Amino acid sequence: MSDANVLEKAGRVPAGGVLREAVDFRARLMELTQESHDAALVPREPGGLSHALRAALAQRIVRICDDPELEHHYAAMAGDADAAGHGMPGSTSDEERTSAILAYVDKVTRTPRDASEADIARLRAAGVGESDVVRLAGLVAFVNYQCRVARVLRLLGEQP
Amino acid sequence: MSRVVEKFTTRVPRWRPHVRPLAFDEATGEQRDALRETPSGTKISDYVLVLAHDPQALSARTPLFNGIMYAPGGLSRAEREIGATAASFVNHCIYCAAVHASRYNQITGDTTLMRKLFVDGEKADIDPRAKAIVRFSVRLSExxxxxxxxxxxxxxxxxxDTQEILDLAxxxxLFGxxxxxxxTLGEPVSDD
Structure with missing residues (x-):
């Protein structure tokens, strides 16, 4: 488990001032966001999605979302474990299961409006089980939430 | 006969999962705990039974969802619903847009804002404060x-103020x- 609050750090929330007060007023939501981060990235039961793969996929998402602060965080989490380079947007895999996972991550991050049952069918056909489909969707959805809040926190901190 | 709903509406459709919902009587202790609280305090739906496949994530997510949408102070509940609906608009989540537009209508007793938004989107002729909120939420959701x-x-x-902008973000x-x-895990259907 991470001890620091990842979102507040990536959002560069200052130690004092109006933004700090606003964030502290929502302290319980910041804690639950951190718990959600840990559940998505380093869950007790990772199923078929290893912690290393999760960190690489998160890195891929925040790069697509153009968030250098979170990119730094997820790069540190992925460490040397992302030997295959899945953290890099546009990278592909020869392996069918990984390829289906990367395609889902890219589509649901960039154009969720275009997602359909066929995307879930592709994951299933590539051997991703029901629980892992839910775990993967949860990871992608969480990181897309996190990078949007981080962006607004940084803007509010720069322009108090 | 069920058909997939493809147009925005404030009539809340049924959500048909693409993933098998957990059968409640097969749930583990951790899964049952995660199902104790539900989003918006509604009954245990197929949606939460799908999410219960990942109980650790669900047990943090539900109180976070309820806190962001309903915790007192800061931005009004109605304006939080505008943010939720605008995101659902960009992401074309017809189910979420229907639920949260109708919640806005219930809270405010006014249906004109959502009707205008559903017809004209960002260009809708609405009051300047609502317009700034919609513009912000649409751009954040891209x-x-x-x-x-x-x-x-x-x-x-x-x-x-800063608190209200944080709450809107x-x-x-949250709707992103x-x-x-x-x-992605299901689709809205209408049972005629």
């Missing part, structure tokens, strides 16, 4: 997110999350 300092300034010009981003679950 990929990559498009919000800049100028969007914050526009909110401040309409009287939103939370409710909008919810839409990516609801719109």
């Amino acid at each position: 990929c990559p997110p498009q919000v800049e300092a100028d969007d914050i300034t526009k909110l401040r010009e309409q009287g939103l 939370l409710s909008t981003a 999350w919810a839409n990516r679950l609801m719109h």
Whole structure:
């Protein structure tokens, strides 16, 4: 488990001032966001999605979302474990299961409006089980939430 | 006979999962604990039974969802619903848009704002404060997110303070999350 609050750090929330007060007023939501981060990235039961793969996929998402602060965080989490380079947007895999996972991550991050049952069918056909489909969707959805809040926190901190 | 709903509506459709919902009598202790609280305090739906496949994530997500949408103070509940609906609009999550537009209508007793938004989107002729909120939420929901300092300034010009802007960012981003679950793990259907 991470001890620091990842979102507040990536959002560069200052130690004092109006933004700090606003964030502290929502302290319980910041804690639950951190718990959600840990559940998505380093869950007790990772199923078929290893912690290393999760960190690489998160890195891929925040790069697509153009968030250098979170990119730094997820790069540190992925460490040397992302030997295959899945953290890099546009990278592909020869392996069918990984390829289906990367395609889902890219589509649901960039154009969720275009997602359909066929995307879930592709994951299933590539051997991703029901629980892992839910775990993967949860990871992608969480990181897309996190990078949007981080962006607004940084803007509010720069322009108090 | 069920058909997939493809147009925005405030009539809440049924959500048909693409993933098998957990059977409640097969749930583990951790899964049952995660199902004790539900989003918006509604009954245990197929949606939460799908999410219960990942109980650790669900047990943090539900109180976070309820806190972002309903915790007292800061931005009004109605304006949080505008953020949620605008995100659902960008992400084309017809189910979430229907639920949260109708919640806005219930809270305010006014149906004109959502009707105008559903017809004209960002260009809708609505009051300037609602317009600034919609613009901000739409831009934040794009990929990559498009919000800049100028969007914050526009909110401040309409009287939103730092707390209200943070709360709006939370409710909008929360729907960047919810839409990516609801719109990919299932689809809205109408049972005629």
